[in-house]
Amino acid sequence: MRKQVEQIPAATVLFAGDSGDGSQTIGTQMTETSAMIGNDVATLPDYPAEIKAPAGSLAGVSGFQLHFSSETIHTPGDTCDVLVAMNPAALKVNLSKLKDNGILIVNADNFAQKNLRLAGYADNPLEDGSLEKYQVFPVELTKLNRDALEDTELDLSDKDQCKNFFALGMILWLYNRPMDYTIRWIKTKFALKYPHLIEPNILALRAGNIYCEATDQFATTYEVKPAKFSPGTYRNIAGNTSTVLGLVAAAHQSGLQLVYGSYPITPASDILHGLALYKNFGIVTMQMEDEIAAVGVAIGAAFSGSLGVTGSSGPGLALKSEAINLAMIAELPLVVCNIQRAGPSTGMPTKTEQADLLQMLYGRNGESPLPILAAARPTDCFDTVYEACRIAIKYRTPVIFLSELYIALGAEPWKIPDVADLPKIETEFHTQVDGFEPYLRDPDTLARPWAKPGTPGLEHRIGGLEKSDITGNVSYDPENHEKMVEIRAEKVKKIANEIPPTDIYGAQEGELLILGWGGTFGAIRTVVENRFADGQAIGHVHLRFLNPFPSDLGDVLNRYKTILIPELNTGHLRQLIRSEYLIDAVGLNKIQGQPFHVFELETEIDNYIRN
């Protein structure tokens, strides 16, 4: 008996369980399927600490939230339509995210005494009436899955490893989605190392699907139609992958060899892992002994005429700061990626935050101005890091690329760019011997010549001591020092010429401008779309360049009564804006290791706009 199918515009599903329960895997698979059938998608993986917490404990809960839609969306959703909780801890941690009357699927087999206690439940919530306002579906998931795999040769624990696909089978059924994509994935994924697991996982997936079909569990199923995308070829992509591809593209388009020096750290390690695969692009990845060595090899490579790139997260960036300063005064192209995580100190390595902006601007001794670009969403990592490379090469300066855990791990559909359309990256190595001086500058960009070792006649010496204008010789001359400090500042200021006029979404002037940067984009845009559609005089500007600011930014800001700056920190951009423009910008600050919810912004906006 086929159930009733309800058309809905969008849905949010949250898979949650123990770290070992495979919620990330099925979340990703549900995302892939949704993307492939044409939905817009946005995801929020929520890992526990880097290291395993005890099974069944609250600290060990791993979640994956997916928002898929027939319309353009920007966030993984504030609340969920469906919560899949594989154990009591997963329920406890995530229940507040479930909408009233939302669908709650729990693995009833895991709601025994021990797990309840570990999750801190005095009574079994499945029995004490506390879940009344939800549609609760207790499913004996472990048992049903074991039954389905009865005929396989797996032992019990291996069988249980498949039960996440049972759950996925159910959800695919609930949303009327095909199993093909997942089946194909299972086949390739396990082909090499674990071929014996292919069949059981597919069996589990099918069993979950059939279970829904055969029982009367769900009265209604749902359908979310494809979203309207502009024509093109799409793939689903996470921010870190997008960063990797942006770097490969920049190397390819500049004709330079990419040398990536790094030391593993959450959540930047994926960039090292990703780039390490592309040796056939001539890419060199060097895992070094620490972050200082990692930036060191990148600087050496830049001196040698390669595209030197290094990447890390906050604590690693602190260590790199002395060497970045050397690259700054040596005026070498270098791209420094900071995939921010929640600090201070070791902080919460698997949680998101935007609190490294001021560190990136000022965390070096002396006057050390550097351009800073931040990506706004997973797909934007590609363009932003590509732009960072282009500017580093053109202006011969280290450039900071900021990403953050939330967009680094989150995924969304990406319209794959045409390689021919990528911005040009012109790489000019100096070869002319006549009149060569290591610090004689291009008058437009103030870039000094890139004269790489191996070029006859251009032998020269550089270093970290203050250098004489033009000749680059060591100089302690007072006026020269001031001049060089000014030139280096001026060079960064000139990069404002690369920034297009500020693009304002929504009202072009009026009551309220929301000024954002980085991963807050999705939440801000969603709110402004809604409110602007409602006729409010609200606009949104999202900065890619945090240094220098766009030349027209001051003008833009002056067109609004209030400037609101939401940030996942105590107000870094706000401080810069206030100081630069003497505008009483107000902040909305959240420092919880979590992205903004749309409603949090909505509530705040109501303080400034009343209809």
Added chain:
Amino acid sequence: MRKQVEQIPAATVLFAGDSGDGSQTIGTQMTETSAMIGNDVATLPDYPAEIKAPAGSLAGVSGFQLHFSSETIHTPGDTCDVLVAMNPAALKVNLSKLKDNGILIVNADNFAQKNLRLAGYADNPLEDGSLEKYQVFPVELTKLNRDALEDTELDLSDKDQCKNFFALGMILWLYNRPMDYTIRWIKTKFALKYPHLIEPNILALRAGNIYCEATDQFATTYEVKPAKFSPGTYRNIAGNTSTVLGLVAAAHQSGLQLVYGSYPITPASDILHGLALYKNFGIVTMQMEDEIAAVGVAIGAAFSGSLGVTGSSGPGLALKSEAINLAMIAELPLVVCNIQRAGPSTGMPTKTEQADLLQMLYGRNGESPLPILAAARPTDCFDTVYEACRIAIKYRTPVIFLSELYIALGAEPWKIPDVADLPKIETEFHTQVDGFEPYLRDPDTLARPWAKPGTPGLEHRIGGLEKSDITGNVSYDPENHEKMVEIRAEKVKKIANEIPPTDIYGAQEGELLILGWGGTFGAIRTVVENRFADGQAIGHVHLRFLNPFPSDLGDVLNRYKTILIPELNTGHLRQLIRSEYLIDAVGLNKIQGQPFHVFELETEIDNYIRN
């Protein structure tokens, strides 16, 4: 025939020569003598690069400027009354500092072809009329000195090493000062290692003196009478020594053992050298393998219940930032000294600058607020670093102490404080087992208990991961993280309670307030004294606390039409003030590795105050 003696209120003498010529030594001796006879003094040693430049070259010139006065003074003087130039390079580098009609004493023996060429003189300035506007005294100093030492057993090169004292003998005569202090110093200085040099150096000193007495060189001699000081015992002291004594005093008064971890770096090494001498105060100095290890031992010592202190300069501070952040989140008392030098990168290690303020505030990942105190002058280093220790201990937080090369090496008379008058430093180790929680705070200071290893019953674990309020257990809880970030910020804000009401010198309101911090004190105060005396509505506020700001600062700033912030950087404090108070503060910025001249401030002031 005794010459005419003219009474003058003050004089400035500049000794300059090759690095090996001993200008620093005789400059210091002239300072000591002037201080001992009761003048107020201010000095400006100007070293060449850390490493020897070729003899006779411009880069190798070392200078020592001394301002001594019968009135209170704050700077080493913009220009000089007397310049002693031991060679052409010293003349070339320093001539611009000599007043018109000033006295120029040169060692004529060094004005031969080779040295002139090294200094870049086409013609001999002693002969080409270019020195017309000065009173030039070419003295065959090398020869005269050799003659004087004829009867000693020294070889020529050793004899020549004494000629600086010949020059000093001349200057002492010129200013009618006794030779006793210098003779006593020579005797103690060389007693142990080079007793055979005592007699020759004294001979040279006397010979210089007699030479003036015997010849008709100087028509006039000068006398600068003692200045009026408040009653007390005085000594002459340089900033780094003052810092060392402040640290020793803080350890002594707190009853804590001082553990100083450091790695040598100009200009902070002297603090390591100084503290290393005071083992009988129980002071432990540890020269570590790098700056990270240096702050590491200080943190370990703080955890163990000692007063942990570390010190370095800009590049070293960059390296320490990750560990300082650990101390911040672990909430351990720690004092971090940054003796700033000119950056960026290695920069100009022997020149002064104030460009590390923003690095100290923001150079750490995540939200990491720390109190910052800056010393204003050499003697102020004592009080400021003492206060830094007191606050670190009371609030259980790392505290940054900022000094800078200019005041670190400069010297002035210091009224030695009465030990009994030093502010109390209360050190409370937690011992109470009942109710002990590692992050249960003192409600007044928000300090957590200092429960040192070795205390029975208080065994606990701390670390760099975010910690739960009160228990200090590792926590990834979103609300807890926000709360802890807020508490740590609040704790630093509360330190404003320790700051006395802002002391305004000069006009208490009106046209112009000059807001300064650090070593710009002397130049600013001199200007404001002059202009205020002239009846201008000008005031001076000098901040010791850069974080937090004094609670009344906003009010104070609002009482003036213009706020002018002179800094030896591109405007660090100005940015903070603008952002915090939305005041259009203007900057006067000099980035030349040199302190402000008084006239530079005067010129700037005229833009804001017209009579």
Added chain:
Amino acid sequence: MKSKRASGIPRGVPTLTQKDFTTDQDPRWCPGCGDYSILAQTRRIMPELGIPRENIVFISGIGCSSRFPYYMNTYGFHTIHGRAPTIASGVKMANPDLSVWVITGDGDALSIGGNHFIHLMRRNFDINVLLFNNRIYGLTKGQYSPTSEQGKSTKSSPFGSLETPFNPISLALSAGATFVSRSLDTDTQHLRSIIKAAFEHKGTSFIEIYQNCNIFNDGTFFPYTKKETKADNTVFLEHGEPLVFGLESDKGIELNNFQPEVTTVSNGTENLIVHDQFAENTTLANFLARMSDMPDMPHPIGIFRSVQHTCYEDLMTDQIAAAKQQRGEGDLDALLHAGDTWIVE
């Protein structure tokens, strides 16, 4: 240099139990991780050392292994990556009576922390260092480490790593370590005895522990730890004893012209190398350290070197005592008035 400071860490009569060293925090390691056994042995041996709990401090860096202090009911500090030796040095210097333990991993100690590691060895604080060598970065989920074998394929080296691995024993010896040893996560009794010996040694004691990371590098040490293969692939070092190994204790090691050879014990033991852990000269210890790099040679387990050199903290304490004796206890007022002063009335 010799120190006048004779006393070591004050000890009492053992009264505590293993339980006293257990905190309320559940260990956060993967089930089956070798770290569990090391924790268990440490908790078991602690009471035997006779030190009051409050005088024990565990300091770690960052890594799976570095979570260790949270599970020991003593003072503890989970610091930052690679820097535990520096913080531990500060703790010990500030209070030499504390028993200080550094917990570190192969990445923590030998990658980012390599410099502090070797400098700690030469300073010779009376600190005990337990290096959990699993030849992988566990916490960051499986990149190769400085002890990973060359050619290892990991997330960060999909085509094989390029570096020659460090030999931690050799590195420690060359840095001047006074106590250098190796043990195994699974040989619980040996591990306890080595931990105890490390504690009894006054000076920096280094223990390399072969530790299985069953998630990212499962079985890397199985040849040396598994019953079936252990006897043939390891040789247990005993001071004064010849190097004999094998299931039947039938194999011995000779040295011919600096080159080791495995011989049959039944042919006589006179030519076998005799272990001397107390030799000041490190030639033998170095040879033994490098033996594990040679193909087909067994890995030595036990104490490579144990010699008495004066500890940094004792020398420092002596200098302070000497200074106090010579110049008298510091007098702040006199210090402030040192040098030339003058009085204004």
Added chain:
Amino acid sequence: MKSKRASGIPRGVPTLTQKDFTTDQDPRWCPGCGDYSILAQTRRIMPELGIPRENIVFISGIGCSSRFPYYMNTYGFHTIHGRAPTIASGVKMANPDLSVWVITGDGDALSIGGNHFIHLMRRNFDINVLLFNNRIYGLTKGQYSPTSEQGKSTKSSPFGSLETPFNPISLALSAGATFVSRSLDTDTQHLRSIIKAAFEHKGTSFIEIYQNCNIFNDGTFFPYTKKETKADNTVFLEHGEPLVFGLESDKGIELNNFQPEVTTVSNGTENLIVHDQFAENTTLANFLARMSDMPDMPHPIGIFRSVQHTCYEDLMTDQIAAAKQQRGEGDLDALLHAGDTWIVE
């Protein structure tokens, strides 16, 4: 691992002279400093190597010694304290055809840069490292360094330093260095020959140079460098030759039970240690390294070890070549379209 990349640094016929390697910057060292001789020997030997000037890069850290690149008319980079090995690695990796030289001091290489130093050794880039060991921090005006003898009184250790010094040769060996040697600032011919041998060695070549800092540590190496005492206090290593030294070449060194003894050559040379610089096994090299720490034993000068291991840059180049062969030269368009894609029309 072996590499398929056979080629070393491209070389031509020597045509340059010492003058070609001299810049217009006057050296800024104190008169009499040992650095002058090292600079002179380097400039003199460079032409003989037959590399075009533009293919030579000198990289240094910070210290008196680290000023060196300013005086060599090649490419040069005066970087930051301790980090020269990392920057040099990047330079070499990006362009393996360059001849890369690291200039460093005992503080630069072994104090702040100790970790990079040992990791450089194990990576085995074809880079040459000249460590100017003057057992002091020169540039910062005289604090003790990691090679200063214990008990040394300096500005920062007025009552004597407490640490046991590092032995740079031993440290390099334990880190896996493939070429390890020692020379003297004043033995100009030997120094040149060692610099040349270091260059000829493919892999990281380490030269410790005893260098006199006549300002802050005058004479520390005089026993080994001064005519009167040199012969009795040094032994020059020659491959395949017995260890013989002394003014009359009358003394030899035997090893008895891992303990060296000085004997008289006239009693026969059969028992003398014969040097083998090509031994893979480092037992002998380690022993020789530590000999200089033993009282009354001569300091070995020359090449301790020289073995062929594949260089990091060659292995990396191989991996890239293999990847290109297997998967074809990277196709950006294909890469961007990898994985599941869908088309919206």
